[in-house]
């Protein structure tokens with residue numbers, strides 16, 4: 342299969358990073374800071390980014406990475422830096438072979454800062470570039486909802502590999518859209534799913550483990566004959582997508598079930614495995630540009646599970662422009678057969694505004 346080594350590296354790197362995020366998740370203090378755009382970032386975000394980029398740079402030294410975070414705050418804040426360094430050192434896979442694929446532990450604090458800062462690529466249409474969101478849905482992470490560790494490889498601007506680690510999704514109860522929030526999520530028992538896809542080669546899911554990869558199974562979107570029976574997913578945060586427009590679209594489609602609100606790319610993962618049918622993300626702001634790391638992995642996973650993902654006007658998401666999807670507005674993800682019907686209504690609702 343194409344990109345077999347890249348896929349394996351990405352799966353193990355994401356799995357190792359979830360050891361760290363889970364540890365932070367269970368801790369009382371998550372070391373939360375506020376970024377310049379007022380969005381939250383935690384010690385988990387920094388630690389996971391450092392671990393994943395170190396692994397990429399070990400295996401593919403000349404690849405670039407577009408990562409959400411950087412080391413600026415750590416360079417000026419010693420307490421924060423040593424707190425994260427401790428976590429990073431503790432996050433090792435139980436399996437020596439798997440750990441060796443990732444290049445083993447990061448050597449020292451400098452190595453951690455260098456890895457974090459290697460996520461500053463400007464992106465673009467040429468060459469091999471990884472898109473990394475070390476914790477997607479930080480607000481979900483903080484409130485005890487869903488979050489995802491997201492990694493994708495783009496080659497010449499096209500997403501060819503996507504991996505999503507979803508520590509709070511149920512392993513077995515595949516049909517259930519898990520939106521529970523709070524205490525029961527901190528019990529990792531029975532939770533934690535690793536999703537992956539390679540362009541042209543299908544999508545799989547497997548339980549997250551602490552060592553070598555578990556065996557994977559193919560995932561497919563749910564066949565949906567009657568659109569009125571659809572379940573649609575949307576963000577928890579009303580500031581991230583328009584709940585009003587999404588409700589109007591669902592109404593026009595004759596959908597009667599209430600929306601399922603979930604943080605992070607766990608929405609893409611959930612519809613890809615047949616828990617839910619549609620993911621609607623209609624823009625709130627005229628100026629917000631979606632980030633490539635918030636979509637790259639999810640889009641290839643849904644595509645390989647039998648879905649179509651476009652923006653709200655039906656354009657393919659263009660990952661080749663830079664760090665943001667500046668050529669697109671919103672996201673509509675649906676099974677291939679019904680995507681045109683959904684898109685028609687999305688455009689009607691947007692055009693009537």
Ligand SMILES: Nc1ncnc2c1ncn2[C@@H]1O[C@H](COP(=O)(O)O)[C@@H](O)[C@H]1OP(=O)(O)O
Nearest residue numbers: 380478576577578580581582604605626629635
């Ligand atoms: N105004 C906005 N519109 C759409 N997405 C946003 C907006 N502001 C932040 N985001 C991003 O939405 C993602 C989470 O989506 P969801 O709500 O579906 O879980 C986050 O990565 C978050 O970025 P950030 O990392 O800056 O918080």
Ligand SMILES: [Mg+2]
Nearest residue numbers: 474477478635
């Ligand atoms: Mg994100």
Ligand SMILES: [Mg+2]
Nearest residue numbers: 409474476477
């Ligand atoms: Mg993030």
Ligand SMILES: [Mg+2]
Nearest residue numbers: 380381409479
């Ligand atoms: Mg963020």
